[in-house]
Amino acid sequence: xxxxxxxxxxxxxxxxxxxxxxxxxxxxxxxxxxxxxxxxxxxxxxxxxxxxxxxxxxxxxxxxxxxxxxxxxxxxxxxxxxxxxxxxxxxxxxxxxxxxxxxxxxxxxxxxxxxxxxxxxxxxxxxxxxxxxxxxxxxxxxxxxxxxxxxxxxxxxxxxxxxxxxxxxxxxxxxxxxxxxxxxxxxxxxxxxxxxxxxxxxxxxxxxxxxxxxxxxxxxxxxxxxxxxxxxxxxxxxxxxxxxxxxxxxxxxxxxxxxxxxxxxxxxxxxxxxxxxxxxxxxxxxxxxxxxxxxxxxxxxxxxxxxxxxxxxxxxxxxxxxxxxxxxxxxxxxxxxxxxxxxxxxx
Amino acid sequence: xxxxxxxxxxxxxxxxxxxxxxxxxxxxxxxxxxxxxxxxxxxxxxxxxxxxxxxxxxxxxxxxxxxxxxxxxxxxxxxxxxxxxxxxxxxxxxxxxxxxxxxxxxxxxxxxxxxxxxxxxxxxxxxxxxxxxxxxxxxxxxxxxxxxxxxxxxxxxxxxxxxxxxxxxxxxxxxxxxxxxxxxxxxxxxxxxxxxxxxxxxxxxxxxxxxxxxxxxxxxxxxxxxxxxxxxxxxxxxxxxxxxxxxxxxxxxxxxxxxxxxxxxxxxxxxxxxxxxxxxxxxxxxxxxxxxxxxxxxxxxx
Numbered sequence: 001x002x003x004x005x006x007x008x009x010x011x012x013x014x015x016x017x018x019x020x021x022x023x024x025x026x027x028x029x030x031x032x033x034x035x036x037x038x039x040x041x042x043x044x045x046x047x048x049x050x051x052x053x054x055x056x057x058x059x060x061x062x063x064x065x066x067x068x069x070x071x072x073x074x075x076x077x078x079x080x081x082x083x084x085x086x087x088x089x090x091x092x093x094x095x096x097x098x099x100x101x102x103x104x105x106x107x108x109x110x111x112x113x114x115x116x117x118x119x120x121x122x123x124x125x126x127x128x129x130x131x132x133x134x135x136x137x138x139x140x141x142x143x144x145x146x147x148x149x150x151x152x153x154x155x156x157x158x159x160x161x162x163x164x165x166x167x168x169x170x171x172x173x174x175x176x177x178x179x180x181x182x183x184x185x186x187x188x189x190x191x192x193x194x195x196x197x198x199x200x201x202x203x204x205x206x207x208x209x210x211x212x213x214x215x216x217x218x219x220x221x222x223x224x225x226x227x228x229x230x231x232x233x234x235x236x237x238x239x240x241x242x243x244x245x246x247x248x249x250x251x252x253x254x255x256x257x258x259x260x261x262x263x264x265x266x267x268x269x270x271x272x273x274x275x276x277x278x279x280x281x282x283x284x285x286x287x288x289x290x291x292x293x294x295x296x297x298x299x300x301x302x303x304x305x306x307x308x309x310x311x312x313x314x315x316x317x318x319x320x321x322x323x324x325x326x327x328x329x330x331x332x333x334x335x336x337x338x339x340x341x342x343x344x345x346x347x
Numbered sequence: 348x349x350x351x352x353x354x355x356x357x358x359x360x361x362x363x364x365x366x367x368x369x370x371x372x373x374x375x376x377x378x379x380x381x382x383x384x385x386x387x388x389x390x391x392x393x394x395x396x397x398x399x400x401x402x403x404x405x406x407x408x409x410x411x412x413x414x415x416x417x418x419x420x421x422x423x424x425x426x427x428x429x430x431x432x433x434x435x436x437x438x439x440x441x442x443x444x445x446x447x448x449x450x451x452x453x454x455x456x457x458x459x460x461x462x463x464x465x466x467x468x469x470x471x472x473x474x475x476x477x478x479x480x481x482x483x484x485x486x487x488x489x490x491x492x493x494x495x496x497x498x499x500x501x502x503x504x505x506x507x508x509x510x511x512x513x514x515x516x517x518x519x520x521x522x523x524x525x526x527x528x529x530x531x532x533x534x535x536x537x538x539x540x541x542x543x544x545x546x547x548x549x550x551x552x553x554x555x556x557x558x559x560x561x562x563x564x565x566x567x568x569x570x571x572x573x574x575x576x577x578x579x580x581x582x583x584x585x586x587x588x589x590x591x592x593x594x595x596x597x598x599x600x601x602x603x604x605x606x607x608x609x610x611x612x613x614x615x616x617x618x619x620x621x622x623x624x625x626x627x628x629x630x631x632x633x634x635x636x637x638x639x640x641x642x643x644x645x646x647x648x649x
Binding site for chain 1: 380402476477
């Protein structure tokens with residue numbers, strides 16, 4: 001897989017003081033283990049995660065949904081402990097769920113209800129009085145881009161609109177932390193872009209700590225500051241994305257034209273270390289990986305694009321250590337069996 | 348874009364064409380209520396949905412017809428009584444016998460609406476991600492079903508009681524004299540609502556498909572009724588016969604109603620009636636049993 005991420009820039013809003021216990025880490029686990037019969041879904045997981053946009057990355061069946069369920073207090077660990085926002089998941093599951101939002105991966109919306117009615121109901125279920133719940137539902141649906149459609153029945157919504165309703169119900173009670181389980185699943189590229197931008201707005205504008213669970217590295221790279229990679233229930237990596245990535249001295253160029261023509265033109269500027277990204281996601285725009293020893297390469301790329309009249313879709317340094325670690329995890333995980341719960345939840 | 352605070356006008360037209368406001372995002376700083384509020388919210392929402400509120404008109408047809416039928420069962424006797432002083436009217440203890448089919452269909456319609464969609468559409472996942480327990484969820488659903496059932500048992504009965512008193516020569520003194528009937532009507536309606544509601548919910552908890560649940564509830568009521576009647580032909584022990592009425596929902600509700608008003612049913616298929624407490628105990632025991640089964644159905648797998 002080749003990272004094709006372009007970081008979305010959204011300004012930060014101040015995070016509100018919600019009177020929560022002063023916790024340095026929003027999520028902490030100690031030897032967290034979960035077994036389903038003979039299958040180990042999580043294996044002695046030790047985490048200490050700061051307030052950030054957190055990416056929970058792992059292949060299907062890695063244990064992501066199991067971890068989220070444990071952190072929400074919906075499932076009991078076989079051994080070990082976990083805390084969220086300074087509260088113990090075993091003893092204070094209800095308190096945690098008052099302060100946390102959850103967007104599941106599966107289809108969970110009632111078809112025969114309007115978006116406004118259902119999101120308002122979920123706000124009430126989170127303890128918000130009825131009169132405020134309706135207002136919150138209207139506001140949040142506006143922010144996720146469903147202002148006009150909020151009085152339509154959900155059964156008439158597209159996949160992208162349903163995902164927005166799911167996001168709206170997850171944030172309607174203004175939680176401190178929101179778990180998003182595969183929020184871009186089943187979406188087309190433009191819908192995916194829009195959802196990722198929305199998630200970043202939830203983090204930056206709404207000031208909520210976001211845990212974005214995904215098996216798509218690009219989604220994590222575009223949105224998150226911090227990444228947790230798990231595979232087969234084991235922790236592969238946990239750390240800030242900036243520190244886990246190592247500059248490869250390569251540039252990823254996304255263009256909107258014939259890549260061979262672009263490569264040939266680059267060669268006239270003396271840039272021969274160019275290759276086509278081969279393991280990328282399906283994308284309408286070809287990507288080239290250009291080696292660079294100096295800033296002159298950037299000028300050459302710019303000039304090539306100008307010469308050919310080709311729009312540059314994106315241009316960024318390639319840092320591949322995270323990507324490669326993830327690829328290793330995916331390859332190792334290909335032989336792993338999914339846990340029964342993960343299969344049921346469609347993780 | 349404004350991030351917090353008041354809405355900020357982003358364009359000005361000197362009031363000629365209104366103002367465009369950027370709504371920004373505002374954190375919620377109001378009160379946050381607890382589990383009780385969540386259970387209340389779930390109860391009222393479920394009741395509205397079961398009656399077809401904010402759904403297509405087809406979802407409203409069956410409940411509406413049942414309300415009309417139950418209403419007619421009250422209005423017609425009262426009308427006859429208003430014009431014919433000597434006309435015999437339906438007695439309170441006979442009322443549930445008269446409307447049992449309506450009551451059965453009503454409960455069989457609303458109970459699946461309460462549970463099946465949440466299961467089939469995975470809404471349970473969202474509910475349990477909120478600050479409620481599985482028991483809270485079941486309590487909300489049981490209370491919601493019972494309250495809706497009360498609208499077809501208690502409300503018409505209270506109207507009927509009130510109508511009968513108003514038709515007397517001295518309504519106020521009639522109300523005072525017949526206040527005992529009123530509390531019996533309340534008790535009868537409450538116990539019956541929880542009894543039928545819990546049975547229907549228990550059956551609904553086994554499937555995510557509403558149509559199947561509706562059919563099974565109606566068939567179950569019929570089958571156990573026929574079964575208990577068949578047993579009365581086989582069992583000759585007079586000490587055992589009265590207990591067979593407990594298997595028969597219609598008979599159980601009837602015996603309880605009659606017992607509560609100090610009456611005895613005329614037919615003797617089920618032998619000499621048990622005490623009203625025995626029937627009340629059987630109904631409440633059924634409620635507890637059904638709640639236990641539902642809890643087992645909804646208890647987490649791990």
